[in-house]
Amino acid sequence: MLWWKAWMETRWRLAFVLACFVFLWLEGPLFGVPMAKLKIVLLLQYAVVWGFAATMLAGAGLNSQTTWGMSAGYHGSMLFTLSLPVARRKLFAVRAAAGAVETCALIVVSAVPLVRFFGLSWSTASLYVAGACVCSMAAYAISALFACVTGEMWQLYGSWGALGALAVSMRHAPLARFNPLRGFLLFAYTTAVHPHVTPASLPVPLVREPLQSAFASAPWFDAWLGSALLAVLCCFAAVRILDRKEY
């Protein structure tokens, strides 16, 4: 029944994020964005929404998640959950796994129109999509970690802040290779896809530099490795906190 509870907590969030993707695809026709610009804008937006989805769908299985995250503090039903004859680690494991599966499923499903749009072969695309899933787990784990220590509202604010810090840190070349956020910028990297779109031609100056370093090298196994490590680290920390924390 814990799986069902996780579903009940995430189903509307999932629907909301799917609606976001629908909106992204409607932008072109709605706002009349030229094709070349649309491609790169869409990719950036996809990156943001994937990161957003990962934080939204994450949970620690203790606090009951209800609204879109606007309630501060723990919901009263948390004590009921904790009084059930279930180990805390199991509560966490089921909820975290459920949300992780949903996040990856979301990435795969939302990537389908993107792959078609860019006319990529599925064998190439599947590698990038898998990579995006791995990288999303880093964002997911950060959010799940916050969920262990705070209520819904600060779980989101905190994890968005952490992602923002990750984004800013992409400016620093040495470790930028390992940055999970690179994994999200999946289709833009191969010049075979975008011969006419280079970082220099990007509309937003702020993202030019980080994207420059991000685009610098391929493949991005470094990014995937960095993501996996960060995700494992966060999970480890989450479990340690769960074992000790008093609610």
Added chain:
Amino acid sequence: MELRINFSSGVPIYVQLMEQIKHAVETGAVRAGEQLPAIRKVAEDLAMNPNTVVRAYRELERDGILEVRHGSGAYVSATRTTAAKTAALERAGGILSEALEEVAALGLTEAETRRVFESEFAQGRERGRATRRRT
């Protein structure tokens, strides 16, 4: 059988329950051989502690007022003591009503009559205690 317990009284609840059941037996509200409600029902209806009901029933059994038959419940004992008590109560009612008629003929109010009665009652108690102390 109507049971009314004062849970805040200084009298232990099981004692109150015992008194009320005894009274019900004496006044004939429950007759000899009749089954008393199950402990669970009494506890639930009055929202009171079942252990207290158990204790009351057990003391009543010890006093010979109840008979507990395994498997079926508690029954009022058909003992001569109970019948004698009922008879005694009836007789006392008769004596007192005669006395009250005579006192009324003296022209006292109800309140005055009560005061005299309480005073005689209390003195009777003191006399009895003094007698017990001397013996």
Added chain:
Amino acid sequence: MNDLVIQTRGLRKSYDGTPALRGIDLAVPRGSICGFVGRNGAGKTTTLKLLLSLLRPDAGDIFLFGDPVDSEAAAVAARRRIGFVTEEKQLYPYMTVGQTIRFTRPFFPGWRRDLEARYLDIFQLPENKPVPKLSKGMRTQLMLLLAMARGAELLILDEPTDGLDPAVTEEVLQALAGLAAAEGTSILFSSHQLAEVEQIADRVCLIDRGQIVIDGALDDLKTEYRRILLVFSGDAPAAVASLAGVDHVRTRGRTASLLAHGDIDATLNRARELQPESVEVHPVTLKELFLDHVKEA
């Protein structure tokens, strides 16, 4: 033979340096209904949470059903046999009554469908109503149903009748009494309603500022404590305050009110030596016991 369903030894707990519990020795015998009373902030909810391993004690031991609760595995095993009602009575806002029951059922192998049906009927809980739309009374009743239907041997209830109207309160107490009578369930419940404690509990435990000041059978307390009222011809003598066998003294001019404990006759004799004009002995209600024991410095 240890027939205590709950036992704690020297339980201590502090929050940020402020002590909440200063050595609690609780002993609740199996099959009893124990009322846990005390002022707000005295440590009731902290104790109940510690029993369920929602908090970890700074020191002391906890034994539930005779087994020590010293690991998460032991805590989980104990919780499978315990029904808990939280102080805030909050359940999942995205479930209906029926869904909440169906969610909770699989966690308890001893779940009793017959009790579930019985309490659904007695409490008249609408199965398809979402939990947030329930009144406080119905939420409490739902939590109680979840606690009672799981076939628990022990119920730990944090203020189960808080905020309920008299009719619902009586229904709740009747359900608890009925369960205790039929299944022999032990119950530990905290309450501010002393009248209810006197009604349904056979034991009472008073906690004040992190320590237990009274712990015993209600019937025994009624026989062990008496209020002695003395009236003197002049001002009450100072010796009244230091009489042996007296837990608490309140003097006002010529009258002195004593809470006597234990050998009442001996205390009465000592009081008579002070030559009061009149001596009255009265039984003590739980409310008086409570107020006298928590007012002391």
